[in-house]
Amino acid sequence: MPAMSKEIGDQPSREGATDRQLIRALQQGLPIADIRTGEQVGCGNCSGACCRAGMVISLRPEERAQMEEVGTQMEPYTDIPLRPGSSIKFFTLQSDCGNLGQKGECLIYAKRPVACRSFQEQSWGCLQVRQVAGFTHTVGTNENPPPQARPVEISPRTSKGK
Ligand code: SF4
Ligand code: SF4
Numbered sequence: 813m814p815a816m817s818k819e820i821g822d823q824p825s826r827e828g829a830t831d832r833q834l835i836r837a838l839q840q841g842l843p844i845a846d847i848r849t850g851e852q853v854g855c856g857n858c859s860g861a862c863c864r865a866g867m868v869i870s871l872r873p874e875e876r877a878q879m880e881e882v883g884t885q886m887e888p889y890t891d892i893p894l895r896p897g898s899s900i901k902f903f904t905l906q907s908d909c910g911n912l913g914q915k916g917e918c919l920i921y922a923k924r925p926v927a928c929r930s931f932q933e934q935s936w937g938c939l940q941v942r943q944v945a946g947f948t949h950t951v952g953t954n955e956n957p958p959p960q961a962r963p964v965e966i967s968p969r970t971s972k973g974k
Contacts, residue, residue: 828948837951847950855933859916861945863909870894870902875925882910
């Protein structure tokens, strides 16, 4: 077993893994789970933490128009576009996304904005917004998954980043 895995530990503290431990776990491909349920991090057990008020998202004009049509409130985050001359700009969600279903699913999954497609579950950004939403994470090792950890079926419909 690599020394790093031992340092992370297979007996996570009740307070959850530190950011440093989470980053190392991501680098090493170690399992990361919700400390309350033991379920591995995934869109299927998240309720759309990255689709909630407070998120900053880059949008094309037509993507912004669609989101506003369904009642999403947003404000410009900055006037600076994604790239010089680009029509893609950053916005802060002032409300939860109007495309978010009651079970945390994306109601326009097949046509969701490019930014939503590129936001990967089990990425560092994902873990950060989940922490803001109140999730606490724990880390196991490849030999010893987090307590109660079990494979989670990630529905293509609810997976935001794939
Ligand atoms: S990408 Fe991460 S934060 Fe977004 S719904 Fe999936 S698990 Fe939750
Ligand atoms: S994935 Fe869907 S629900 Fe989430 S922010 Fe994007 S459009 Fe909205």
